[in-house]
Amino acid sequence: MSLLVRLQRAADPTNVERHTWKAEDTGTSVVNHLRRMLTTKTGGSATCPDYGVPDISHLLHDMGEAMAAVQRGVKQSIQLYEPRLKNVQVRPMKIEVAGQSGMLFEITGHIMTPDGKRQALRFTTTLDEKMQIHVDEL
Numbered sequence: 001m002s003l004l005v006r007l008q009r010a011a012d013p014t015n016v017e018r019h020t021w022k023a024e025d026t027g028t029s030v031v032n033h034l035r036r037m038l039t040t041k042t043g044g045s046a047t048c049p050d051y052g053v054p055d056i057s058h059l060l061h062d063m064g065e066a067m068a069a070v071q072r073g074v075k076q077s078i079q080l081y082e083p084r085l086k087n088v089q090v091r092p093m094k095i096e097v098a099g100q101s102g103m104l105f106e107i108t109g110h111i112m113t114p115d116g117k118r119q120a121l122r123f124t125t126t127l128d129e130k131m132q133i134h135v136d137e138l
Helices: 004-010 025-036 063-081
Strands: 086-093 102-112 117-127 135-136
Touching: 004 102, 025 102, 025 117, 025 135, 063 086, 063 102
Parallel strands: none
Antiparallel strands: 086 102, 102 117, 117 135
16 A cells, blocks of 8 residues: 555544554555556656666567566566565566467565565566556466
């Protein structure tokens, strides 16, 4: 959950969840942030020009180079802008759906819950043929 959302909820006197914090809120917040970040192209934020993932449309003639560029870009963005996710690993995977092309990556890591326990997170990010990125929690 973002800081602004937490502040808004805490300031609302009618909110019955003012002091309720669930461990899964952190995981949900991380995944939601990654969805926003990984669907933003580098340069799309005026205040953080390196926020997001690089545009690889110029690399499509060399799929191997494009895969490596996306893999590096995703990992660097997560390490820089999502510090709650630790031990980040980004692995390319094969798309095994007939007639579908694009790039598929598995992203794994862990977060620390408010009670001090480690919670594993695992999800995939798919770059489809229209250059759209989709993030799905596993």
